[in-house]
Amino acid sequence: MIRQPEDAPRHVVATTAEADTVLRRLAREGWTARAGFALPDPAWDVGAAHLVLHGRIGDDDTESAQLAVLAAARGAGVVAVCDTESAAGRALIDDLSRLGPVNRGVDGSDVIANLIPEQRALLDRLAAGDTIAAAAAAEFLSLRTANRRIAEARALFGVRTTREAVLAYLRQRQRSPE
Incomplete structure (x- = not known):
C-alpha cells in the first residue's frame, strides 16, 4: 500500500515531553523517528518508508517550518514542537x-474530544475504582467491547497501560474547560 501525504501523522505540540509521547506511540505503530526535518531520501514520495521527522521550530525559524511542511507533503510524518499561539506556530x-x-x-x-462517550464512561468508572x-456491566457493554474501547483510549493517549490511560484522562479532564 502506498501512503498518501494525508495519511501521514502530523502533530504540533507545545513540549518535548508531548513530542516524546507521540513519537513512542508512532514507533509502536511502525514509524521510524528521525530528528530534524530535512529528508535524506532524494525520491519525492517517502510515504512507504514510514518515516516521521521531529524537532523544535522556533518563532523565527522559517527554514525548519518550510522543511517540515515539505516533508509532510512528500509523505513523511511530522512531530513539531513549537508555540502554537505564536504567528509562526499558527x-x-x-x-x-x-x-x-x-x-x-x-x-x-483534543484527546478528550476524540474519546467516544463509551470510552469516557468506562474511564470514569475505572477512575472511581471499578474493574x-x-x-x-454497568455500561451494558460486553467485556470484549469494553477492552477494545479502553485499548483505543490507550492508543489515543499514547500510553501502554490502562492505569496510565486513566491517569492521563483524569489530568486532562481537570485541565479541560468542560
Missing part, C-alpha cells in the same frame, strides 16, 4: 492543515 498549523488533519498535542483537550468487567 502559520505552521495552517500550512500542515492544507495537507490533512493536524493533531495539536497529546495533553490537551473493567464491572465498568462494562
